[in-house]
Amino acid sequence: xxxxxxxxxxxxxxxxxxxxxxxxxxxxxxxxxxxxxxxxxxxxxxxxxxxxxxxxxxxxxxxxxxxxxxxxxxxxxxxxxxxxxxxxxxxxxxxxxxxxxxxxxxxxxxxxxxxxxxxxxxxxxxxxxxxxxxxxxxxxxxxxxxxxxxxxxxxxxxxxxxxxxxxxxxxxxxxxxxxxxxxxxxxxx
Amino acid sequence: xxxxxxxxxxxxxxxxxxxxxxxxxxxxxxxxxxxxxxxxxxxxxxxxxxxxxxxxxxxxxxxxxxxxxxxxxxxxxxxxxxxxxxxxxxxxxxxxxxxxxxxxxxxxxxxxxxxxxxxxxxxxxxxxxxxxxxxxxxxxxxxxxxxxxxxxxxxxxxxxxxxxxxxxxxxxxxxxxxxxx
Numbered sequence: 001x002x003x004x005x006x007x008x009x010x011x012x013x014x015x016x017x018x019x020x021x022x023x024x025x026x027x028x029x030x031x032x033x034x035x036x037x038x039x040x041x042x043x044x045x046x047x048x049x050x051x052x053x054x055x056x057x058x059x060x061x062x063x064x065x066x067x068x069x070x071x072x073x074x075x076x077x078x079x080x081x082x083x084x085x086x087x088x089x090x091x092x093x094x095x096x097x098x099x100x101x102x103x104x105x106x107x108x109x110x111x112x113x114x115x116x117x118x119x120x121x122x123x124x125x126x127x128x129x130x131x132x133x134x135x136x137x138x139x140x141x142x143x144x145x146x147x148x149x150x151x152x153x154x155x156x157x158x159x160x161x162x163x164x165x166x167x168x169x170x171x172x173x174x175x176x177x178x179x180x181x182x183x184x185x186x187x188x189x
Numbered sequence: 190x191x192x193x194x195x196x197x198x199x200x201x202x203x204x205x206x207x208x209x210x211x212x213x214x215x216x217x218x219x220x221x222x223x224x225x226x227x228x229x230x231x232x233x234x235x236x237x238x239x240x241x242x243x244x245x246x247x248x249x250x251x252x253x254x255x256x257x258x259x260x261x262x263x264x265x266x267x268x269x270x271x272x273x274x275x276x277x278x279x280x281x282x283x284x285x286x287x288x289x290x291x292x293x294x295x296x297x298x299x300x301x302x303x304x305x306x307x308x309x310x311x312x313x314x315x316x317x318x319x320x321x322x323x324x325x326x327x328x329x330x331x332x333x334x335x336x337x338x339x340x341x342x343x344x345x346x347x348x349x350x351x352x353x354x355x356x357x358x359x360x361x362x363x364x365x366x367x368x369x370x
Contacts, residue, residue, distance in 0.1 A: 014245050017348055020210045023247065048284055051301050054277035055249030056210035062274075062281040074282050078274050085246030089254040090266050092244065103366065104359055109236055111358015112351060114333040116239035117316060117323040119347050121333075122340035123212040124312030131305045156306045163314055173216045174206045177307045184303020185296060 002076050005068060008034075009061055009080030019123075020049070020056025023081070027064060036068040057081065128156070152189040155180075192261050193268045199226060200253055200272030205280075209308040211241075211248035216315040218252070228260045231322050243351040249273060328361050 012026040024046070031037055037045075045067075049059035058078055065077025099105045132149050159180065162168055203221055207214040215234070222228045229237075234252075241251030250270055257269025324333050336350045 057247035058277045066285040085250040093258045107359035107362030108355040110362045111354040112239035113235045113323040114329040115336045115354030116235045117319045118333045118336035121316045127309040180303040180307035181300040185299045188299040189302035
């Protein structure tokens with residue numbers, strides 16, 4: 001059972017390319033084939049994984065492993081998920097180190113850096129869009145107030161301005177996260 | 190040995206305070222491994238994110254392995270990765286055990302409504318930090334604009350965008366070099 005768990009999550013880590021949610025189709029497939037957890041449990045896993053610290057993919061693997069075989073299952077599933085990454089990235093890092101001076105590698109990175117930054121920016125934009133715009137109320141006649149989460153919008157502007165101030169600029173990100181949690185508790189967006 | 194332990198602890202810290210997955214890890218990575226420990230540069234981080242999105246496995250893990258490997262070789266890569274997953278193992282196991290009481294807590298729901306705002310504002314801040322080194326000329330600006338628009342408007346896998354940008358980079362790099370010569 002634990003061996004199967006390791007192999008299945010190794011496969012997930014090998015074939016899921018991208019962010020943590022890319023592992024989702026593989027988890028549905030595991031649910032279908034082994035019945036280790038239900039679709040409802042998977043929905044809970046996504047919600048919990050997105051709102052707890054850590055990488056979403058790792059959180060989901062841990063959760064799925066835990067539902068299947070307790071703490072040992074959680075550890076085995078997570079190790080299975082990260083094993084392919086470790087192997088592939090370490091080989092790739094050695095290759096890159098060797099060919100660092102080639103114009104091919106330099107040229108590739110010349111194009112990759114703006115693309116990489118754009119993908120991160122797009123991820124941030126998507127987070128913001130889904131948080132500020134209430135997509136479920138499009139039907140019928142609604143005022144703008146219903147569609148836009150005004151409180152969250154105001155707070156995001158305030159938070160951005162605070163962060164630019166020289167007194168707060170060099171604070172650790174976790175300070176802003178904790179501060180935002182507190183504001184969330186006080187004003188509940 | 191000390192350096193390996195340092196890697197493990199630093200990445201465990203990063204794993205414990207990252208909310209929202211691999212992209213949200215960026216501002217914390219910049220703070221901890223670029224500014225504080227100076228193990229890698231902002232350029233390195235961008236490269237790792239680009240590769241991390243095109244290679245198998247999830248971005249957060251791929252990036253952690255890369256930074257660990259750069260700092261302390263193969264064993265470093267392993268330690269950084271174990272570090273970044275360690276908090277998840279503990280936190281998720283505890284939550285899975287007490288699930289029902291936790292997901293119904295109104296207090297936690299409200300707290301997360303605030304945390305979500307900080308996640309995207311921190312990502313915005315992190316992107317602005319990368320901007321200067323990422324978008325250096327018109328070609329860079331064009332790639333950024335095209336990839337950003339496609340990523341927001343379509344649901345194609347980032348793999349295609351990264352391959353497209355890599356090929357375009359090689360081609361324009363060669364052209365520019367020829368022009369200089």
